[in-house]
Amino acid sequence: MNRLPARAGAAGLVGLTAVFFLLPIAYLVSVSFKTKDDVLTGSFLPHGPTLANWPGAFSAAPLVGFIGNSVLVATLSALVTVALTLPAAYAMIRLKVAEGWLPQATLASYMAPPVVALLPLFFLLKFTGLLNSQLGLALVYAFGNVPVAFWLLAPFLRRVPLEIEQAAAIDGAGPVRTLVSVVAPMVAPGIAATAIICGVLAYNEFLLASAFTLSGETRTLPVGLSLFQGDRLVNFGQIAAASLAAIAPVYLIALFMQRFLVEGLAHGGVK
Amino acid sequence: MSAVAEAAPSGVQSIGQLAGGGTDRLLRFLWVAPLVFALVVTTLYPTVFLIALSLSKSTLGKPFSAFVGLAQILRVLGDPQFQLALARSVLFAVVVSALQLVLGFAIALLFSRLLKAGRFLVSLVLLPLMTPPVAVGVAWKLILAPAGGLLNGVLADLGLTDAPLSFLATPFLAWVSLILADVWQWTPFVVILCFAALTTIPESVNEAAAIDGASRWQRLRHVTLPLVAAPLSAIFLLKMIIAFKLFDLVYVLTFGGPGFATTTAGFSIWRMALERFDVGGAAAQTLVFSIVIGLVTLPVVRFNKAMEARER
Known part of the structure; x- marks a missing residue:
């Protein structure tokens, strides 16, 4: 009957969706190869592409240093977040510690926008001497992402068969041993997904980074990128190249870890 | 073992x-x-x-220099600019969350019919979600720019406009632009969660309904939707919480302008604290904003609890 038109219609819709989600990135790539005059034409593809914007962007701002700071802060914060959250989530689910209020407390904490913590954490970092340091920013993210990690990890831990843990207990393993050598390896994909998502959140964060890092040595990539904008001589080609440099690390992770990430998000979001 | x-x-x-x-x-x-x-x-x-x-007078250098009581909170509550900013934040959160839930669910439905290709497409939409919001802002700024923007180029080529439109300098179009960029970034999140919710529905349920002669629309309305109602309400709640965090896109795309047209509560707090250094005022605004978020999300939380209770 009308199967073929329906299929063609579905394919068309899928194509439209894919174009919408790929277009901005594709345009960034195109603009990064455009000359200053070419940018003003508003055409999709560059006329007479140039490579000059890429070295130009890297010499206009210390992008390599920004990338280094971002990766350092993201990695450190993700590791600390998982280390803080895994034992707590495990204890809540299996040892029934604080199961009454812990989920509510983490949700309430997640509901507050980061701008709420802006001033209090600014003064706290200043007081502890951690203002304008990578360590200070990493700790802010590590603590701030705990609710996200909690909600992502919990479903993975819930699905570990109780029998396996009971067996470990009978073999004489205490809860700490059980978590470290039995449960953690079993939920390794969940831990990896959680760590990556928290790391990406930290890598992408702008508001707190812009307030807590005050010099070129500590600034992260989103902050560095925003500074490009403030320049009076706006060079769209260089901004596009710098943006792509900022995007590249997360897209590489997405490419290799997509399975984990989709699964991690899917389980965490819908119980 | x-x-x-x-x-x-x-x-x-x-x-x-x-x-x-x-x-x-x-x-x-x-x-x-x-x-x-x-x-x-x-x-x-x-x-x-x-x-x-x-409750006190403060600067970034020296907090708590004098006690001022409720003066700052009352000043903030009576400030018409801040009241408008609050209204904008609430409206934005409700509009984008609803829009993204409908769009994301529709796309997930579409993808879920495609089996293997669907899984690939779900991985593809992961990209916008992972893009740093500042870079999302930059990309859309390039597309929307009056001089050399892709959209203005396309509109001119099609003969739809005589002169380039300043999307980000017109209050209404500036909001449309912000919503567009936010839809680009966050709809994928809804797609991934809806896709997961849809895959929990056993194939046999849909088949049984089809054999009973239910049309595609009837199956969606009476079989699929009731089965995913609880996750959908949870996704909507999550999306609203995230929408209240909007900051980066405003900073990059409009900087709260033109005038104050796109100044949300979050952006207003940031300006008060780090541009005008009015620490007490910013703190008072933050408290009011938090309470407003709580009040607005409370009915959604209640609704979500009811949906989940119905499921058991």
Whole structure:
């Protein structure tokens, strides 16, 4: 009957969706190869592409240093977040510690926008001497992402068969041993997904980074990128190249870890 | 391994019991202590600190120099600019969350019919979600630019416009632009969650309905939707919470303008604190904003609880 038109219609819709989600990135790539005059034409593809914007962007701002700071802060914060959250989530689910209020407390904490913590954490970092340091920013993210990690990890831990843990207990393993050598390896994909998502959140964060890092040595990539904008001589080609440099690390992770990430998000979001 | 598992005494509910249920409370609390510490630093301490800041005179260099009582909170509550900013934040959160839920669910439905290709497409939409919001802002700024923007180029080529449109300099179009960029970034999140919810529906349920002669629309309305209603309400709640965090896109795309047209509560607080250095005023605004978020999301939380209770 009308199967073929329906299929063609579905394919068309899928194509439209894919174009919408790929277009901005594709345009960034195109603009990064455009000359200053070419940018003003508003055409999709560059006329007479140039490579000059890429070295130009890297010499206009210390992008390599920004990338280094971002990766350092993201990695450190993700590791600390998982280390803080895994034992707590495990204890809540299996040892029934604080199961009454812990989920509510983490949700309430997640509901507050980061701008709420802006001033209090600014003064706290200043007081502890951690203002304008990578360590200070990493700790802010590590603590701030705990609710996200909690909600992502919990479903993975819930699905570990109780029998396996009971067996470990009978073999004489205490809860700490059980978590470290039995449960953690079993939920390794969940831990990896959680760590990556928290790391990406930290890598992408702008508001707190812009307030807590005050010099070129500590600034992260989103902050560095925003500074490009403030320049009076706006060079769209260089901004596009710098943006792509900022995007590249997360897209590489997405490419290799997509399975984990989709699964991690899917389980965490819908119980 | 399985032999050992079978030998486990029946009736044991948790490892806690095996480890000796009477372990003292302090030792048990140690398990969650690091997480609780993180929550104290990021949530409890800021709340107490903000209340103190809003009741006193402060600068970034020297907080709490004098007690001023409720003066700052009353000033903020009576400020028509801030009232408008609050209204904008609430409206934005409701509009984008609803829009993204409908769009994301539709795309997930579309993808779920495609089996293998669907899984690939779900991985593809991961990209916008992972893009740094500042870079999202830059990309859309390039597309929307009056001189050399892709959209203006396309509109001119099609003969739809005579002169380039300044999308980000017109209040209404600036909002449309912000919503467009936010839809680009966050709809994929809804797609991934909806896709997961849809895959929990057994194929046989849909087949049975089809055999009973239910049309595609009837199946969606009476079979699929009721089965995913609870996750959908949870996704909507999550999306609203995220929408209230909007900041980066405003900063990059409009900087709150033209005039104050796209100044949301979050952006207003940031300007007050870091541009005008009015720490007390910013703290008072933050408190009011938090309360508004709580009040607006409360009905959604209630609705979500009711949906989940219905499921059991």
